Amino acid sequence: MRTEIAHSTIWIVILGMALLNYAVRFPPLAIVSRIDLPKPIARWLSFVPIAVMGALVASEVLRPGGSWGNPLTGPSLYAAIVTALVFRYTKSFLGATVAGMASFVVLQHALPLVVR
Amino acid sequence: MASMHSSPDPIHAQAHAEAPAAAIALRGSALARFRRGVGLGFPIFLGYMPVGMAFGILARGLGFTVFEACVCSATALAGAGQFIALSFLAAGAGATGVLIATTVVNLRYVLFASTLSTYVRDASTPVHAALAFSLTDETFAINVADHRQGLATPASMAGVGGVAWVGWVLGTLIGAVGAGWIGDPSRFGVGFAMPAMFTALFLALAEDWRHVVIGAVSGAILLALPLLGAVGVRLESSWYLVIASMAAATVGAVVWRED
Secondary structure, three states, rough: OOOOOHHHHHHHHHHHHHHHHHHHHHHHHHHOOOOOOOOOOOOOOHHHHHHHHHHHHHHHHHOOOOOOOOOOOHHHHHHHHHHHHHHHHHHHHHHHHHHHHHHHHHHHHHHHOOOO | OHHHHHHHHOOOOHHHHHHOOHHHHOOHHHHHHHHHHHHHHHHHHHHHHHHHHHHHHHHHHHOOOHHHHHHHHHOOOOOOHHHHHHHHHHHOOOHHHHHHHHHHHHHHHHHHHHHOOOOOOOHHHHHHHHHOOHHHHHHHHHHHHHHHHOOOOHHHHHHHHHHHHHHHHHHHHHHHHHHHHOOOOHHHHHHHHHHHHHHHHHHHHHHHHHHHHHHHHHHHHHHHHHHHHHHOOOOOOOOOOHHHHHHHHHHHHHHOOOO
């Protein structure tokens, strides 16, 4: 009933992913560290991390699983607020992540009772 | 090992260097700095374990052996990329399609690696190679936050990357071996481990209100991109993240030309 994939395909994917993942990470690190970036580009790069995190949070929290839905009826948005508050007051990544996961589980079960 | 603090980054160097934790970070041995990095990366370890388990379970369900699942995690170290690979494989895609999709999703690491490279100018090529290997969203964000305190060194970054790698591979191993009796991993809230980490990391990276605005703009662009379909522009969803981040960073760089 489940799809079994040929092991030859699996190994091509494993080796290809390893090579390609390294190919997008290593050359920029090795090359860009040797050159002096013009200031505007350096500033642009300094904004990239926060932009990526903003996009990741938006897609994971507001569009979980890649599908649209009302974020007010699912657990993700509320669990993210719990996570943010815990991080805001404890500065602990661990505490915030655990609190987020725990509140997500609770909300998964509790929300259907409240929201219809 | 060369300390990057011989040439502090003028944009990000801050005056926190006198803080007590700075003693180990700046004057400790390479081993002490590595161990400090392991401590910094420990939350990543705990976050990766359950998600790695989920990957192991799903991979076994698709016909991966325990060995194949572990090699995949150990060599790729690409959370989202690996899950996308599984979903493409499950949908019957060939190896080429899988590799194109995962590479597009991983294009953001070109940006991350370029940013990181400005922190480790003095480091040797083997150090660059190790940092590139352990570069993920989470290790990157932790290292950026640490760097902004003026505390990150190549040794501490290696510690962060090392403990993250162990968590990811160990989680995969446990998930792949225990696939039969662990069952559906989602009941432990695993589905929210990554979103929770991203949320905390976003707050950690947000230095000031400019950053909050740029992050919000990026999120808004990402959510709006699928609407292009309505005007006939078809875009693979794997591009959304890269396009939204680059566009938002550009908006930031144009709006705030001066520091």
